[in-house]
Amino acid sequence: MATIKITTPLTPEKARTLKSGDSVLISGVIYTGRDAAHKRLCQLLDEGKPLPIDVKDQIIYFVGPSPAKPGMAIGSAGPTTSYRMDAYSPRIIEQGLTGMIGKGKRGPEVIEAMKKHGCVYFGAIGGAGALLSKCIKKAEVVAYEDLQSEAIRRLEVEDLPATVIIDAEGNNLYQWGREEYLETLNK
Amino acid sequence: MREIDAKQITDIVARLCVEANRHLAGDVKNCIQCARKEEPWPIAQEILDRIIENFNIADENEMAICQDTGLACVFLEIGQDVHVNGSIEEAVNAGVAKGYTEGFLRKSSVAEPLQFRKNTLDNTPAMIYYDLVPGDKIKITVAPKGFGSENMSQIKMLKVSDGAEGVKNFVVKVIEEAGPNPCPPIVVGVGIGGTFDKAALLAKKAIIRPLEERHPDPYYAAMEAELLEKVNALGIGPQGFGGKTTALAVNIETMSTHIAGLPVAVNINCHVTRHKTEVL
Numbered sequence: 001m002a003t004i005k006i007t008t009p010l011t012p013e014k015a016r017t018l019k020s021g022d023s024v025l026i027s028g029v030i031y032t033g034r035d036a037a038h039k040r041l042c043q044l045l046d047e048g049k050p051l052p053i054d055v056k057d058q059i060i061y062f063v064g065p066s067p068a069k070p071g072m073a074i075g076s077a078g079p080t081t082s083y084r085m086d087a088y089s090p091r092i093i094e095q096g097l098t099g100m101i102g103k104g105k106r107g108p109e110v111i112e113a114m115k116k117h118g119c120v121y122f123g124a125i126g127g128a129g130a131l132l133s134k135c136i137k138k139a140e141v142v143a144y145e146d147l148q149s150e151a152i153r154r155l156e157v158e159d160l161p162a163t164v165i166i167d168a169e170g171n172n173l174y175q176w177g178r179e180e181y182l183e184t185l186n187k
Numbered sequence: 188m189r190e191i192d193a194k195q196i197t198d199i200v201a202r203l204c205v206e207a208n209r210h211l212a213g214d215v216k217n218c219i220q221c222a223r224k225e226e227p228w229p230i231a232q233e234i235l236d237r238i239i240e241n242f243n244i245a246d247e248n249e250m251a252i253c254q255d256t257g258l259a260c261v262f263l264e265i266g267q268d269v270h271v272n273g274s275i276e277e278a279v280n281a282g283v284a285k286g287y288t289e290g291f292l293r294k295s296s297v298a299e300p301l302q303f304r305k306n307t308l309d310n311t312p313a314m315i316y317y318d319l320v321p322g323d324k325i326k327i328t329v330a331p332k333g334f335g336s337e338n339m340s341q342i343k344m345l346k347v348s349d350g351a352e353g354v355k356n357f358v359v360k361v362i363e364e365a366g367p368n369p370c371p372p373i374v375v376g377v378g379i380g381g382t383f384d385k386a387a388l389l390a391k392k393a394i395i396r397p398l399e400e401r402h403p404d405p406y407y408a409a410m411e412a413e414l415l416e417k418v419n420a421l422g423i424g425p426q427g428f429g430g431k432t433t434a435l436a437v438n439i440e441t442m443s444t445h446i447a448g449l450p451v452a453v454n455i456n457c458h459v460t461r462h463k464t465e466v467l
Binding site: 036063064065066067068069072075076077078080081083103104105123125126127128129130131133134147148149161163173174177178179180181182184185 | 227228230231234237238240241242244245248249250251252253254255256291292293294295304306308335338366367368369370421422423424426427428429430431457458459
């Protein structure tokens, strides 16, 4: 399977061309956010206040990096389990988010929002934080510094390897990948 | 009675926190490399190659293998002929704070679970497990535990009549439900027997047992092999993208239990199964 290069911002039209199972290399600016930051973003939406970052056509990486050693942009930075963001993701997608990077299953409401608005769920390799940190060239906290590793960071990434797990049509690699493998055993 | 200064415990714990988080243990590396050789599914081979590349990068760059450097689980086997000058608990926590701060490891501990969830900023308190043993040594094992896999763990009080089939079905069900979430390939710790809490502790101890070591009782050793085969027949594969390598090992720990009970706990660890031991 060919590897597709993606440069952010990611428009919904471009997002809809990506298919479940595609290998991608992501470059450009992406934002980090996980449990506590998502909770705050949704509180702001509840209050009708603007978000600290414009998520339109952007990708959020569910990650809480380890601290950077001197001379490095960031520490180890692999994905965290995504289902904990399921309660919040549909609302962020409504605001124009077109990509999420994480690992693990997503709930039906998230997938419905992805289909409706043109958003893709990418998987980065869980536990490969040292390898993934090599693709992050610059990192700066742009919101919620008090949340430490959970603060929202603006990352500049170069060829960050990921796989399209769930595409904007709702096709899910976790389902069909396993089924295809098991079929080969029965042949 | 042998006298030990608590400061010695602090220094060892600090060192073990850093080493365990940066350098994957040899048994786990070997197991991943063997799994790669036996993995027939192309996308799974690719993921395993990246996982191997990742622990090599961590080794070379002296950096954390995974950003989730875990809660610091510290197992102490304290010889009953040792006297420690100072508080053991404080010494361990000082070591965790030192190791996680100086080692550029992520601080993932919140002070209480519900109300404020305020980060303690130095990854303390450690989760400390004490065992009193004969002798005059202290064996210290640091096993940082990530929560992507911890969250997928389960416990069940089975009926005695559920028997071995019940135990096996429960273990496989837990892994199936976890699917891609705990970062497969995983290490599965199973605790059978004891009480509700002891079963969970056995399961936790099972995941830090060397992966090539089998249960001393051939009956349970055979069950470990059978369960590994069953789990790897699920097809979940590395990262859940399909493939053979769902688990690297199934380790079972057992103990006595009540005539009316069959507690079973399944503690899941990811492919970054970390543990480092030193004897003082």
